Amino acid sequence: MSTDQFLEKALLLAKEAGEYQRSRLWTPLDIQHKGEIDLVTEVDKRSEELIVTGLQRAFPDHDFLAEENIYSDRGKNHKWIIDPLDGTTNFTHGFPWFAVSIALEVDGEIVLGVVFHTMMAEMFHALKGEGAYLNGAPIRVSSRSPLRSSLLATGFPYDSATDPENNFNHFANFQMRTRGIRRAGAAALDLAYVAAGRFDGFWESKLKPWDVAAGQLLVKEAGGVVTGFAGEPYSVYSHRIVASNGLIHDEMLETFKT
Numbered sequence: 001m002s003t004d005q006f007l008e009k010a011l012l013l014a015k016e017a018g019e020y021q022r023s024r025l026w027t028p029l030d031i032q033h034k035g036e037i038d039l040v041t042e043v044d045k046r047s048e049e050l051i052v053t054g055l056q057r058a059f060p061d062h063d064f065l066a067e068e069n070i071y072s073d074r075g076k077n078h079k080w081i082i083d084p085l086d087g088t089t090n091f092t093h094g095f096p097w098f099a100v101s102i103a104l105e106v107d108g109e110i111v112l113g114v115v116f117h118t119m120m121a122e123m124f125h126a127l128k129g130e131g132a133y134l135n136g137a138p139i140r141v142s143s144r145s146p147l148r149s150s151l152l153a154t155g156f157p158y159d160s161a162t163d164p165e166n167n168f169n170h171f172a173n174f175q176m177r178t179r180g181i182r183r184a185g186a187a188a189l190d191l192a193y194v195a196a197g198r199f200d201g202f203w204e205s206k207l208k209p210w211d212v213a214a215g216q217l218l219v220k221e222a223g224g225v226v227t228g229f230a231g232e233p234y235s236v237y238s239h240r241i242v243a244s245n246g247l248i249h250d251e252m253l254e255t256f257k258t
Contacts, residue, residue: 001059003127005113006104011125011164013054014100017047017084018118025119026094038158039088044068047084051102052082055080066209079105081236083210101188103213103236110236113214113221115192124218126191132195132222141224142197145247147255150200153182153190157206165205173258175201183253191215194243195222200246201252203229209236219243229256 021043029041048068054221055062059078064071066082085091087098096119104112111128124139126132132139144150152174159164175181182199185189187207191198195218213236216226225246226234234241242252246254 003104006059007053007112007114007125007127008025008056010102010112011123012106013051014102014114014116015034015123016054017050017100018116019170020050021047021085021091021098021100021118025096027090030090031092035158040068041085041088041094043087043091043094044088047100048082051082051084053082053101065209074092077107079211080103081110081209083208085186086211090185095185096185097186097189099186099188099192101210102213103210104216105141105213105236110213110217113217115188115214115218117189117192122192124195124197125212126214126218126221128217128221130221132218134196139196139222141194141219141222141245142200143247144200144245146253147177147201147248148179150178151180151182151198152178152250152252153184153186153193153206154198155183155187155190155207159206163206166204170203173254173255177255182224187211188215191243194245195219197222198244201242201248203240203242203252203256205229205240207241212236212241216241216243225249227253229253236256 024043045131063076063079083101088090090097102114115124190202226243229240
């Protein structure tokens with residue numbers, strides 16, 4: 001099967017899951033705890049079931065890595081990496097900022113990424129080597145620089161109250177060196193917004209592959225740069241990510257040293 005066929009199915013399922021989430025926002029929820037403040041709802045679980053089942057039926061020989069369930073790793077060349085509802089805390093509080101994120105890894109490389117910004121009806125997608133798009137129109141990273149003129153995004157880990165790697169020091173340092181920082185609570189959307197030129201850069205640590213797999217491809221295909229905090233090559237299985245329009249990347253990397 002072609003990558004275009006994979007993309008067509010991913011777009012369809014992302015929209016279907018997003019529309020289900022839209023129908024459940026501001027309705028009573030069964031909220032459970034995965035950690036002290038890390039939440040999960042029946043909407044997360046149902047969204048993942050919808051996406052994974054749809055992909056399994058279409059592509060039975062593919063593997064899956066997703067947030068809410070453990071799937072057998074059969075060593076297949078194709079692996080779908082899925083965050084069915086990125087921004088669960090926002091969703092449970094009725095804050096309409098969340099997304100569906102679906103990526104496809106082939107032979108260890110992310111080749112397809114889809115992020116559906118549910119409440120804005122914005123469908124971001126990218127195929128490796130073919131650019132990044134928003135609702136079918138090409139998008140590019142911003143041309144803003146230097147860092148002082150830039151708007152960045154970030155987030156904080158769930159265990160920020162107990163783990164010294166809580167991003168508080170980096171947040172303070174960047175706040176003093178930029179036009180501003182936004183912390184909206186959905187890494188997939190932060191990365192999609194860097195790709196669309198709405199944010200100029202993004203950084204965060206302790207994210208999972210499903211948080212970043214689709215979004216980092218969007219940034220790269222939109223002309224941006226994605227590395228680790230020291231400028232090292234980035235993998236979605238890495239511990240830290242910094243993404244930018246490329247023009248402010250070196251300044252961002254320098255800021256991590258302060």
